Amino acid sequence: MDPTAAKYIGAGIACIGMGGAGVGVGIIFGNYLAAAIRNPSAAAGQFANLIFGFAITEALGIFSLLIALLLLFALG
Amino acid sequence: MKFFPLVFSIFMFILVLNVIGIIPYAFTVTSHIIITVAFALLVFVTVVIYGFWRNGLRFLKLFVPSGIPIYILPLVTAIEVMSFFSRPVSHSVRLFANMLAGHITLKVFGGFVVMLGGLGFLGWLGAALPLALTTALTALELLVALLQAYVFAILTCIYLNDAVHPGH
Numbered sequence: 662m663d664p665t666a667a668k669y670i671g672a673g674i675a676c677i678g679m680g681g682a683g684v685g686v687g688i689i690f691g692n693y694l695a696a697a698i699r700n701p702s703a704a705a706g707q708f709a710n711l712i713f714g715f716a717i718t719e720a721l722g723i724f725s726l727l728i729a730l731l732l733l734f735a736l737g
Numbered sequence: 738m739k740f741f742p743l744v745f746s747i748f749m750f751i752l753v754l755n756v757i758g759i760i761p762y763a764f765t766v767t768s769h770i771i772i773t774v775a776f777a778l779l780v781f782v783t784v785v786i787y788g789f790w791r792n793g794l795r796f797l798k799l800f801v802p803s804g805i806p807i808y809i810l811p812l813v814t815a816i817e818v819m820s821f822f823s824r825p826v827s828h829s830v831r832l833f834a835n836m837l838a839g840h841i842t843l844k845v846f847g848g849f850v851v852m853l854g855g856l857g858f859l860g861w862l863g864a865a866l867p868l869a870l871t872t873a874l875t876a877l878e879l880l881v882a883l884l885q886a887y888v889f890a891i892l893t894c895i896y897l898n899d900a901v902h903p904g905h
Contacts, residue, residue: 716888720831727834730841 668732675729681723689714740897743783745896747776748890755836759875768836770829777829780893788900796814799899821860839878846871 693711731737751767759764766772782841788796801810846867853864 696767712884713888713891716831716884720835721826723838724827724830726838727830730837735783 672732675725678728680726682699682718682725685718686715695715697701712735729731738831740894744890744893744897747780747893748886751776751832751889752886755886756879758836758840759879759882765836765840767832768840770833773833774825776832778890779826780828780896781825784896784900787897791901796900808892824896828889828896832885832889836882837876839881841880843871843874846874 665726689711693704693707749873754772757763758768782823788799800814802813802817805813808822849867850871852866853860855869856863
């Protein structure tokens with residue numbers, strides 16, 4: 662298989678990793694919402710942790726996108 | 738608390754660099770890996786040097802959490818060391834990839850607007866859709882810019898806390 666075709670296929674497979682990040686972000690926000698409905702007054706205090714956790718999880722999805730972009734456009 | 742000038746400078750610098758990148762035709766400095774690696778290495782070297790200077794060799798206690806059975810201690814220590822060294826990597830790549838991916842998406846959707854616009858009058862009507870999406874993505878990009886600067890500063894504080902108080 663010539664290298665360019667292998668790169669395209671690899672980039673496509675690398676994008677599957679973003680599904681995991683999507684699940685993770687959904688879990689974080691879902692838990693936050695479920696707890697916020699039970700205890701609305703305590704929810705505002707945890708909002709900073711929510712945003713922080715979201716950014717960390719999102720980063721892993723973006724790492725996967727980075728691998729895909731490296732394969733397509735850089736020498737990877 | 739004595740690290741407040743460093744953390745605040747890092748936060749404001751990254752915030753302003755991110756937000757300037759959203760202006761059309763402006764250059765996004767943080768979307769280059771060398772810039773974010775420089776920031777992350779600055780924080781990492783500060784953590785290591787300050788950790789050793791303040792705690793001596795007790796700084797290495799960071800890698801040996803307390804309360805685990807002796808027979809898995811080597812494994813856990815190896816894992817902790819590896820995750821410590823992966824910190825500057827993930828710290829820098831997070832900011833870099835977020836900025837890069839956001840701007841690539843904007844360029845791709847902007848390209849769609851131009852491509853549809855070249856198809857004549859019906860294309861102009863159709864090009865309103867990617868134009869609206871590009872506007873929404875720019876708003877999201879602004880949010881991500883603010884968020885990533887904040888996350889970078891928060892992680893800097895966490896890593897510095899590890900230097901000041903080693904051990905979980």
